[in-house]
Amino acid sequence: MDAHTLFIIDDEETIRDSLAFALESTYTLQTFETGQEALAVIPKNPPDLILLDIGLPDISGIEVLQQIKGTHPGIPVIMITAFEEITTVITAMKSGAYDYLVKPLHMDALEIVIANALETVSLKKEVKGLQEQLIQENLPCFIGESEVIQEMLTFVDTVAKSPDTPILILGETGTGKELIASAVHHRSPNFRSNFVTVNCAAIPRDLIESEIFGYERGAFSGANPNGKRGLIEDAHRGTLFLDEIGDLSLKAQAALLRFLETGEFYRIGGTRKHHVQARIVSATNKDLEQMIQAETFRRDLFFRIGVIKLEIPSLNERRSDILSLATFFLEQFNRKFSKKVTTFSEQALQAIMTHHWTGNVRELKNIMERGVLVAKGTTLTPGDLGFSEKPSNGSNADTMFAPLTTDGIDLPLLRQEMDKFYIKESLTLTNGNESQAAKLLNINHHTFRYHRKKCMDTDQGEDNNQGDGS
Template identity: 40%
Template sequence: MDTIEQLKKERKKLLHEVEALLTMIATPVLVVDREGAVIHTNTVAENVWRRSPITLMNKRLPELIEPAKLLKLVQQGKPVKDFPVQIIDAAGIHHPYMCRIHPLYVNKHVERAVLQFTQPVLQQGSERDRKYTTRYTFSDIRGNSPAITELKVQAQQVAKSDSTILIRGESGTGKEVLAQAIHAASHRMKGPFVALNCAAIPESLLESELFGYEEGAFTGAKKGGKPGRFELARGGTLFLDEIGDMPLFLQAKLLRVLQERRVERIGGSESIPVDVRVIAATHKDLEAMIAKQQFREDLYFRLNVIPLYIPPLRERKEDLYGLVDFYMKKFADRLGKETKRLSSQVWKKFYEYHWPGNIRELENIIEYIVNLEIGDLVTMSSLPASLRENAENENGTDQPLSVWQNKTTLDPSPLKIEETEEYLIQQALRRFGTSTEGKRKAAEALGISLATLYRRLQRYHREKKFSK
């Protein structure tokens, strides 16, 4: 009996030591048992797998990592260094990593193993691949509104093809994030993602940046010449942001490259083949520009093979809760601070606000709040002056609105208590579904018991407000 108790104490001590160490490691780490079940993790691993700690700890190694041989190595109980694996994130995207296995022993028996993951060192000569990589996938496009859901479905469908895409949307909506996500989900994902902002480069330099130049092409040209973005993007994706700002004389040359899939450097005579997928983006009204002869109609049709539209934030305000929650946690982690709660007045203002800067503006405001708010409740006085100046009902009192701490996307319009309750339940069911499991999650999110939820639904059904 004493031996069993001693064994339990040893195991408990081991787990405490592991938990303390995990918080100090800056790379993804999993602690697994002999069967490959995850029993501990760290914050870095949660970000890499894009899963919550609870979700990760309900998984086994074969569900999270390829190849399956990794589990056999864990069970053998031998230290392993730099074993190549593929981490499978929540979106199903594979990421190459190197895995180090450190077995954990209790009384000379392998009980668990610590798996540490590091990104592989790129070989010499792959500077292009190191420079032109992506950071975003479809899981980074946040929101569950119908418009965003439909957009992600469409984009994922076309990601597998090589067809040219034109992304439309206002500034700050995340056009490059979408372009990177498409590249990351395509068969070109291992190739470079090269971006060029047509509005950020002077006209005199834009041509050489895009198509490159030969040695001696002009005064100041580099010895040996320089490849353009088309050449740098070979085997990958070229993202042309703010295509509406490209001058007309370059539009004609771009059209020819898109048709022929070949480029000629400035000052050169050689026609260079380029295997590139082109994704263009703009916030401008290209049709109006065509009517004013400011944009070539033939180029428009060549670019607009697959049109995608990102709606502005004001048209998908049901996504506000999730976005605020994400950015609040992001900046709290980055700045080493606690997350904040928004008062009902602040939520009301957020839902009434026009958001001319879209997601970028929301992100900046949340970063401002996390930096400057001392307490845990964000009131109207905590907001930037630009947002606060147009606030309505400034004399109203700010009160915590506890329902907003639940993960439901709801509209905080002022309603009667009975109407509010009915509305919150209806929105929660829309989010989680009406299955038994969906109702359980809805009840948990609303902070009520499952029995209470069923009683409310029975009452609403009798009153014919909405079905069970």
């Protein structure tokens, strides 16, 4: 391993020489007579540790220390002082010095202080690296191969980068709003701080403001006599996720708006302003615009929380994700229950692929949990999943899917063909009326147009390829 690099900053030549003599066999040294000279080199070539004289001729050692801590807070700085002047030493330690030594220097003591400082720094680096690795390895996994989900995840990566832009996540219950909120947090620069969740629907309306912003002692009867910090404080430099934001009382809405605009808030019953930096991510499956009409949700707050809006489509609108989600949960629950369920029976697969998922991914997850738990063998049956063993009437289940053989199938192509078939059928049935066609397929207009365009693109691609070959 390369030797650690040390900078010695001292105007006395004898001190520089004696330090160099004592330390040069263990460390790579660079010596400086003035603070300015050292400050010019540090940004280009930062050392592992600095020995810094307090009484320098150009700018004081304390000032040099403060500048180093401002730009390179991780470098330990050991101050050297001619006499133990307590106020200077306190200022140095308050400004972030690692330790101080009084002249004349005892080389044994100096070597111990340097070795300890370097070990502390390397331990801190190791802990930070391990923390980051742990967080990255446990990142919540949002499964979805459909293009809408892939595009949304790319967008999530982009918007997560700004640490404080408010984000509003919309979508039916169980579509994964909380999972996306947590992905935003974990992909943001603030991922080391807390991700704090408040389910606004689960807290009585008259208590919600005090839960989020806290209260001072004696704020209301029944309150904790010592007062209470708000959850917003726990989210400092992190993320506060307000689930079911439509359930916020109007009073809490006003306090939230003030916080979003100024970064400040008051605890209930308090007069002292508190400052917190936290990103607010909100989610709801309610129609907030309708609530604005009914005057139960503030229009100004709606705009403020939704600087970025993410809309997660229902599972029925992205049926191509069902199989990958089911497989993901199969593996997850195999691990949880120490089971070895490896496949779905043909009927179980049909049931999963044709079911109408009103509870979205949560419903699929619950069904898979039950299935893996009760399955007797290695293959999941419709009964294990709580479906009827017989294909439901009119589902054409036997003929809907080609049997899977050891030759395999081209699932992406099958999905593409199925999309194309139903898009065309629905347009024929509705005389080309897109919004009626979308209704027939139980998808929204936007998703319909997206799939229609994709089908047209692949049709064109095929035509071009045929043209090339002729």
